[in-house]
Amino acid sequence: MGIGAGPDDWRIAMRLGMAMLLALGIFALDVLSPLQGAVAVLYVVVILLVAREQRRSLVVFFAVLCATMAMAGYLVSHGLDAIGSPTMRLGVSLVAIAITAALSARQITAAEARHHSDERYRLIFDASGFPIWESDWSPAYKLLRAGETPTLELVQRAGSAAIIRNANQEVARLFGYADRSELVGANIIEHHTISAEAAQARIFERLLRGDVPIEEEMQFRTTSGELIDVVLRVTLPQDHNGWSRVLVTALDVTQRNRDQARLAESQAELTHMSRVTTLGQLAASIAHEVNQPLSAIITYAKSGQRWLKREAQDAPETADCLDHIVINGKRAADVIARIRDLARNGDPRREAVRMAPLIEETAELLQRDMIASGVRINVALATDMPSVLGDHVQLQQVLLNLMMNAQQAMASTPTPDRELRIDGGVRDGVLVVEVSDCGAGFGDTEPEDFFRPFFTTKRDGMGMGLSICRSIIEQHGGKLTASGNEKGGASFTFRLPITEDEGRIAA
């Protein structure tokens, strides 16, 4: 129908000419023949012929032409005589012409509307900017329909039987083809990775259940061998006729996944750095923690030697010395294991963490430092402190940070009032731990500001501690908030979901 389509135009012109000739023929028959019938009704054929061109204007034009010719024929044959049966026949012919023209015009309008909608669909399909393809999965349907749970082998066979009917250029770009035509008639099974096979099985399973639309993230291999992460959305149109038309859209999430991984990586790195910094601040305490058992070991060893060198050797005393050497060796090793855990730079673990021992162990680690700065630690934990799911090193990092902040907040508080409280328990089905100090509180600053990165009130602070604490707690599905307390100090509260298999862990 394009303007430049010469042969088409010719064909149309020929057909219109034929219609015109037919109309003239009918006219001649009407005027010249002695037939006493409604010959003019035959104009209907002309209109039907023209209607095939699917142009409303042509139909209207020929309808008017035919009506005029019918009337002209009547005038020529019968003149303006009295109204009789010929007039009736003319009326019938005109009505037939009008009805045919009207019906044809309506049909053309409907066809135009359908055509427009097809055009729109194609436009969306081609220009949407993300990959869409339409596949025929009917062979897969026939294979799977009978079976119960599709086996992997069956899924593979079903997958390779699917045929792409149509695909837009984005699909070609996604899989690394030069043009979309290369995809039509093919299938994408050769781009599948192992994870994609499993996803494919899930898609089939859900399609069989009629559970559409389906979204599955899967990994493909492009023609250049690169791995891409794609979220596939599979839809069945209403008239899919046994999966013969399956519409698949794809969202390339490779970059998003990469960014996320990189973000997680740098977050973990930052968390680790902050932990190491905290360890640095605790260096004196840690050195002491290790030095004490080492000192005891050396002294017990020397003492044991002396007990043996005495004139009356004392075996029980020597044995006692050896026992204590073992005890202190283990003690030193325990301290080092704890520190090494804190310094560990690994992926966060997800395991059941028992909070009560963790809080107590952390308080113990800080005990020396707290005493040196005149702070009393008061730990009040509910007897039924639950476990949470997460990384115990990261959770300990949060506790360390909050407790050290509390300690520093009380630097200018009169010594007898320096009390650090840790309350723990279950409220509304979640674990709640509150670390409170008796310092100067938040002053004019909004408590929320303290969680902003690089916000600090300390002279040598980096301002990352609380921000990292909050992200750790959030990664554990919890919340960390700050508020003033009745003693004028600050309270930091974190809430964490309790592990489901709590009963088993407690037992």
Added chain:
Amino acid sequence: MTGAAKADCVCVIDDDEEVRGSVGSLLRAEGYDVRLYEAPSGFLEAGACDVPSCLVLDIRLSGESGLDFQEILASHGLSTPVILITGHGDIPMTVRGMRAGAIDFLPKPFEDDQLLAAVGRALEVDRAQRTAAQGIASLRAIFERLTPREKDVFGLVVTGLMNKQVAAHLGLSEITVKIHRGNVMKKMEAQSLADLVRMAELLGVRDVTIHRYGT
């Protein structure tokens, strides 16, 4: 050193049970009578030993600094020599500890010989202190046996006044003063006036209101 016959007492105050125990074991192996305390309060409650003794003290005790405690000891008039041990040795602390009269300052972990040598020295100091204290005590006992008048003469003679001046001061004759002075020398077993002056210093009986060249 067999040390089996020694009955000298060493008190150890350290809040770390294992460190305390190890020092205790070492000192017991050397035959000392060892008493272990977790906190200074325990030591103060137990009271001082009646034999030569010394104190091994951790400088960073939980609740209070060992250095503070050393000052408390001094202010209580307790003269037990102190050896400081610490896991947190640093120069300011050492200086403060030594100024407060510590015998030695040992960072943990320390050599057993170092500790034992320090303990030995501390006990010698205490022994000397005890001997000196005993000397003063017996001197005071003799002094208390002097008559009131002899005590007056004693206090004035050691200021350097001549008999005549002493006599004038007390309203006595010079002869009487001479007799009292002779009795004092004899009773106090002083070999010379200088000897008597030394005793007066130990006893603190010199009459400080008198100035030889004053009015």
